[in-house]
Amino acid sequence: MLGKVAKGIGGFYYVKFNNEIIRGQGRGILKRNNNLIKVGDNVEFELRDDKQCVITKVCKRKNEFIRPSIANIDRIIVTFAATEPNPSFLSIDKLCAIAEYYQVSVYICITKIDLVDENRFNEILNVYNNIYKTFNVNAKSGYGIDELMKGIQGQTVALAGPSGVGKSTILNALLNNNKAETGSLSSKTKRGRHTTRHAEIFDVDYKTSVFDTPGFTSLDMPIMEVSDLTSLFPDFVKYCNCKYRDCIHINEPSCGVKESLSKGFISRSRYQSYIRMIEEIKSNKKY
Numbered sequence: 350m351l352g353k354v355a356k357g358i359g360g361f362y363y364v365k366f367n368n369e370i371i372r373g374q375g376r377g378i379l380k381r382n383n384n385l386i387k388v389g390d391n392v393e394f395e396l397r398d399d400k401q402c403v404i405t406k407v408c409k410r411k412n413e414f415i416r417p418s419i420a421n422i423d424r425i426i427v428t429f430a431a432t433e434p435n436p437s438f439l440s441i442d443k444l445c446a447i448a449e450y451y452q453v454s455v456y457i458c459i460t461k462i463d464l465v466d467e468n469r470f471n472e473i474l475n476v477y478n479n480i481y482k483t484f485n486v487n488a489k490s491g492y493g494i495d496e497l498m499k500g501i502q503g504q505t506v507a508l509a510g511p512s513g514v515g516k517s518t519i520l521n522a523l524l525n526n527n528k529a530e531t532g533s534l535s536s537k538t539k540r541g542r543h544t545t546r547h548a549e550i551f552d553v554d555y556k557t558s559v560f561d562t563p564g565f566t567s568l569d570m571p572i573m574e575v576s577d578l579t580s581l582f583p584d585f586v587k588y589c590n591c592k593y594r595d596c597i598h599i600n601e602p603s604c605g606v607k608e609s610l611s612k613g614f615i616s617r618s619r620y621q622s623y624i625r626m627i628e629e630i631k632s633n634k635k636y
Contacts, residue, residue, distance in 0.1 A: 351408075354390045356549040357418075362386055364394055364402055365550075373402030387413060387420040388548040389505070389560065412451045417548050417562040421505060424454045426484075426497075428510035428519065430461040431473055437511070438476065442622035443570065444509050445481070446581040450571055456500060457483040458508075460515040463490075476616045480584045488518040498523060498553070505550070507560035520561055523553050570629045578626060579606075584615055585623070597627070 352366035364371045373394060375386050386392065386407060393406040413420040425448040429436045441457075448455045457477045462470055462485050470485075477483050484500060486493035497519070508516040548562040575597055579585050585598065585606050592603030609615045 350394055350396065350402075352392060352394055353550070354386060354388050354392055354404075356547065357386065357388050358547050362392075362404060364392060364404070366394075371396070371400070371402045373397075373404055375404045379404065379407065385418065387418045388550060388562075389420040389422065391421065412453055414451065419507065419548050419560055419562060422453050422507050422560065423504040424456060424501065424506045425509050426456045426458050426501070426506055427481075428458040428460060428508050428514055428516050430514040431459055431465040431470055432461060433464060434511060434513055436473060438618040439622045439625055440511065441477075442619060443626060446578070446626060447571065448509075449581040449583070450573070450577075455481050456506075457481045458497065458510075458519070459483065459485050460488060460519070462492075463487050476618055486515075486519060488515050488522045491522060494519070494522045498557075501553070501557055501559070503556045505558045505560070507562060509562070517561065520551060520559055523559060524551055570626055570633060572633055573630060575627050575630050578623065578630065582619065582623060584619060588614060599624070599627075 350366060352364040352371070354362050355365045355370060356363040361372055361374060364373055371394070379386065386404060387410075390410065391408040392404045393408070394402040394404045396402050410420045412422060414422075425444070427441055427444045427448070429441055445455050445457075459470075459473060465473075474483065474485070482500065484493055484497045486497060488494065501523075508520065510516060548560060550558050550560055552558050576595060579589060579598065588605045588609035589596075590605040591598070591601065593601055596604055596606075598604050598606040606615065606620075610617065610620050
């Protein structure tokens with residue numbers, strides 16, 4: 350029998366099969382082969398007499414992430430607030446770059462847009478709206494939810510971003526109920542309290558699903574070469590008409606990316622994130 354892992358808690362996995370959720374565990378050989386089961390996995394399983402199941406095989410994955418432990422995503426919705434908490438552009442850009450690395454498409458979702466003035470909102474919006482499809486959402490009022498729903502129709506997507514930006518509120522608005530636990534900002538740090546404790550897939554409709562995941566905030570850069578990073582910035586690729594083929598856009602002459610940066614075609618915050626990520630890649634390679 351074939352199903353999809355919708356949730357995993359405490360060594361148990363909850364497999365969706367024909368609109369039912371069946372609790373089960375992985376067969377021992379999967380653990381011995383380090384073939385750990387991830388939420389989102391398509392799996393083969395056998396039913397037991399007690400109506401629980403044994404997962405016997407994990408099917409080939411389209412893609413996968415280590416932290417959070419999820420698989421088979423069509424798109425990542427990188428979600429951040431216009432304020433409270435203030436956006437960390439480095440974290441946002443890392444999430445986008447890592448999604449590109451794993452060949453997962455990206456949408457940008459900006460929340461709490463009602464809490465900033467128009468100038469600040471446009472300043473944030475202009476960083477991304479010519480790179481990725483961008484949605485502006487006030488989940489509490491419902492503003493922008495219909496447009497976001499149309500954008501994810503027929504896909505399996507994951508909400509990614511810091512706590513406190515409204516991911517669970519967005520999920521509840523998409524589901525039109527209150528399945529996902531929500532929380533408030535810490536009064537001291539103005540950062541969100543984590544309310545998602547395990548990865549879980551929620552069905553928005555019969556062909557659209559959303560991952561709600563803990564830990565999908567800011568990820569470590571994968572082990573890669575510095576030269577690989579440019580291809581993970583679509584806005585750089587557009588202007589990558591450099592003199593040297595192996596240009597990494599730092600100190601080289603006749604660099605198309607730096608020229609585009611000076612003309613304002615590339616956001617300075619994006620370029621600063623790029624430099625910081627290069628430093629992290631170099632640091633990782635020392636170990």
